[in-house]
Amino acid sequence: MISDGMAGVLRSLRLGWAGDPAQACARALGAEGVALSLPVGAGRTAEPLWCHPELSTRFEELQFTLGEGPGPHAVRTGTPVVEPDLDRVRPERWPALLPAARDMGVHGVCCLPLGIGAIRVGVLTVLCDGDRRLSEQQYADAIALAAALTGAILNGYRRASRSGHDPGPGMFLEWPSGLRRAALHQATGMVSVQLGVSMEEALLRLRAHTYGSERSLGEVVQDVVARRLRFDDDVSGPYSRAGGKG
Template structure:
């Protein structure tokens, strides 16, 4: 039977609820933080090169860690997204330093001790990721794992909605109801990163993958978020030197009058 704490989380996922499912989830699961991230495109378009974007995060540390992983492109979240299977590292001190060489020291500096990531997927539809921040004091208990599985299933149902054969959403009483599913969400911002990556790929004459590496390196080196750097590129406030002969100067502001 679902405990009262998990029942509260499930109530937060009901249409019209103004309660925070991430905060309720952290309390119910007994973890330091919860983040639910989602892809901003259709399931058929979601692929391993696109990172999900935070939808619910609590506390702020969860959001900061999500942004750190997105900027660096490494960590349990990206690994779980690419592989489509859970990545459980409840004690980051026990992770080999060469597995996530940049993320691990940055995570320690943030105060993140352990991370467990669970993909949100149904069949071939990749919807997002559930991330738990752990205290670093041991693996998740059996009860925590059972409750996490319950939450994962509830999130998938809330994001997609329970749909009948004709596409209607089916309510708990068996009747069709208005389409109030939460996915795909509106107002996500990471599309600008993909746009900036494309612009940078053309500008440098490199592949999209290499352009994203350069973009991430610039964000990390300047201690800015990936989104902020991407917005500057798309707005033509920032451009990169020709990557053929890199002089080490990296990106720079365009001269006055240039766009």
């Protein structure tokens, strides 16, 4: 049975949301953080839609940049990933993510794939408290939330398909203007043209450069779109118009 707090969240989901959904979900779950990410592109990499608090934002950015971690694994396999203590995870499972996650203070993670059967529409990430595992009540609430979000997203796509509009998540799940989705796609297209590669490979190049430069993906995307950073020179790597390699 779900908690009263989660029941209130699900009622808001049905009626239309007002306020910050991520913060409300984190509060109802009693979790360190909550994030919702939706897959983009053929590679099915999950891009953050909303997150709370800043720690969740940074962790989702890390997973998106690296393309590894519990979230990407849940999207690829369609199965939940519950790791309440990242210190106990084998280093070879997520070699790049684990040390970075520990450095930023992420102790444990529960990732629930959103979808029905082979249809994958996203992933719900819940950050666990460093001193305890998710309780049975928290896990039941997270499962209920994942199911409700799956239904909301699928219904949004169905309505968009019938209306002939570009499909989107729908309801309170519309992409906030502050997120970089449009800019990311524009930057990916620019890198694709510059290098003469597919959009999927261009996104991989963007992510690899972000990780290697120790910058955020948002910063790299802004530089590409503003033409401050180009990827033409595939031998020596991206370079900045301001001088030197990017």
